[in-house]
Amino acid sequence: MIKYSGQTRILVAVDCIIFGFDGENYKLLLVQRGFAPERAKWSLMGGFIRPEETLEQAANRILKQLTGLENVYMEQLQAFSNPNRDPVERTIAVAFFALIDIHKYEKQLSKDYHAEWFPIKEMPQLIFDHEKMVEMAKNSLRYKAAFHPILFELLPEKFTIPQLQALYEGLYDTTLDKRNFSRKLLSTGLLIKQADKDKESSKKGAFYYKLDQTKYLDDFQSFLNFIPKPDKFLINETSLN
Amino acid sequence: MIKYSGQTRILVAVDCIIFGFDGENYKLLLVQRGFAPERAKWSLMGGFIRPEETLEQAANRILKQLTGLENVYMEQLQAFSNPNRDPVERTIAVAFFALIDIHKYEKQLSKDYHAEWFPIKEMPQLIFDHEKMVEMAKNSLRYKAAFHPILFELLPEKFTIPQLQALYEGLYDTTLDKRNFSRKLLSTGLLIKQADKDKESSKKGAFYYKLDQTKYLDDFQSFLNFIPKPDKFLINETSLN
DNA sequence: TCAAAAGTGTTGCAACTACACCCATGT
DNA sequence: ACATGGGTGTAGTTGCAACACTTTTGA
Secondary structure (H helix, E strand, O other), rough: OOOOOOOOOEEHHHHHEEEEOOOOEEEEEEEOOOOOOOOOOEEEEEEEOOOOOHHHHHHHHHHHHHHOOOEEEEEEEEEEOOOOOOOOOOOOEEEEEEEOOOHHHHHHHOOOOEEEEEHHHHHHOOOOHHHHHHHHHHHHHHHHHHHOOHHHHHHOOEEEEHHHHHHHHHHHHOOOOOHHHHHHHHHHOOOEEEEEOOOOOOOOOEEEEEOOOOHHHHHHOOOOOOOOOOOEEEEEOOOOO | OOOOOOOOOEEEEEEEEEEEEOOOEEEEEEOOOOOOOOOOOOEEEEEEOOOOHHHHHHHHHHHHHHOOOOOOEEEEEEEOOOOOOOOOOOEEEEEEEOOOOOHHOOOOHOOOOOEEEEEEEHOHHHHOHHHHHHHOOOOOHHHOOOOOOOOOOOOEEEEEEHHHHHHHHHHHOOOOOOOHHHHHHHHHOOOOEEEEOOOOOOOOOEEEEOOOOHHHHHHOOOOOOOOHHHHHOOOOOOOOO
8 A cells, every 4th residue: 555655653542531420529530550651650541542443442442441331421522742742752642531420330340450530629640741631621521511411421320310410510619509400400301200219318318310311312412501600610612732 | 762662653634624704605725635645636724743743733834834824713623533534544634623814815825735715515525534524613613603702713803793793694504683693792892893884895884893802812711692592503512423 | 306408489680582763875 | 766784772571590498207
C-alpha cells in the first residue's frame, strides 16, 4: 500500500474519566500507574489505540479491562495534544468520560490494576495533564446534564427521587427545592413509579422509579431544563487549552 | 530519549469546517484536493499535524494558509478514527469548526489551493468521512448558538439586527418574529447602537450595531435563550459515530 | 413519642409569544 | 405615490420559583 510520505506518525492514547456517585459524592475511578514514568502515581485509566480499532472501541476496551463493564454511557470529550504532555514521547490523548453505576463496579476484576474510587473533591495529584482532563469532563457533564437526562446513567435501574436530587445537587453544588424538583422530573414523563420503596435512607421509605427506556431514548436530544437559572453555575463546554 | 515500545504510531490530521454567511445562506469553504487519492475532489481543508505543534496550532496554521485569517473563532469538534477512513493509510482526523466573516476572506491568498465557498445546501460530495464531519459541525453550531452569542463571529464588526435575524433563521431553518427577536437581542446588553445605517438592503436603512466586546467576553459562558423552544429543533452535540 | 426523611399544592412574578401598525426612503 | 423593509408596544399566557405542612415509621 502507498503511504503518505514525509509525515510524522504519533502515538495516540485514550484516557477515560470514569464518574460514579455513591449517594453523597461524585467519585472518580483512578488507577495507580504500573509503569514508568510516574510509576505508582495516580492517573486516569488509559492506553494506546490499536491498529484495528477506533478511539471509541479503544475506550470501551480499556473501560472493560478496568471495570468489567460494557455498554456504558461514554462520550468523547477532547483531544489533548501539547507536544510535551507526555515526557517520554509525544502522545496525543483523546479523553472520554464515562458514567457508571458505582455499584456495578466489580472490584476483583481490576486486581491487575490498583484501581480506587476517589471523591472528586479529594482527588490526588494526577500525572501529566490528567487534572485538566478531569476539569473539562466535570464542566462537560454539568453542561450536558443541565439539559439532557444523563445523570440516570449513574444510578441503578431502580432509584428514588431523593437520590436523583442528591445527584443534581452534588453536580451543581447547590440545593434544590424538593417540591419543584420532583414536579419537574415527573413532568418529563420519563419516570415510571414502582410499587416498592427504598427503605435504606429513611424510615418512611421513598418510592422507587424506573426510567421509561423508550421515552428516554426518544427524548434524549430534547432540552429539558433540569436546573433553575443555569447561568448561575458557570457551566461551559469550551476548551480549556 | 526512552520511547514506549511495541506501540503503533499513527498519522494525525486536522480538518477544518469553515463556516461563512453571505446574508442569505450558510456557506462552507471547501478545497479541491491537490494530491492523490481523490485528487480534484472536494474536501475540507486539512493537513497533518507537525511534531512541534498542538492540534489547535495546526488548525490555525491550516486556516491561515487557506484564508489568510488569524484569531478566528475555532473550536475542537471531535476526533474521527475509523481505521479505514483514509484508504491510503490509517489517519486519525481531529475536526475543528471555524466561523469567519465571509467578507474578510481574501481570495488571492489561496491561489495555491482551489478553494471555493459552497452554500451548505448545495455542497458537493466530499471525500472520506468529511460529510459526517460537516453534519456534526452543523449540529454543534446549532447547539452552541442556541445559548451562546456565537453567531456574531460570522458578521463584520458593524452589523444590523435584520442581518443577525437572518443568521438565526438560517441556522435553525425557521422564521422568527422580528419584534421578539430584537427585544431579546437588545435585552442582552451586548449590542451598542451606532449612529449610521446600512442602506444596502432597504430604503429606510437599518441601524448598525457593534458588539460590546467586554460584555461579550464576560457573558460568553452564560446561557442566553436565543431560540424559542429549542427542543423543536433536534439540536444535539452527540457523536454520530 | 419523637426524630428524620418523603411527599404534596398554591400563589405571585417574570418571561415569553402572539400580534399590527407606522416610519423612512428610493424609485 | 407606492413599495420595501425597519422599527416599535401591549396583552394574554405559561412556566417557574418560593414557600409550609402532613405523613410514615423505625428507634
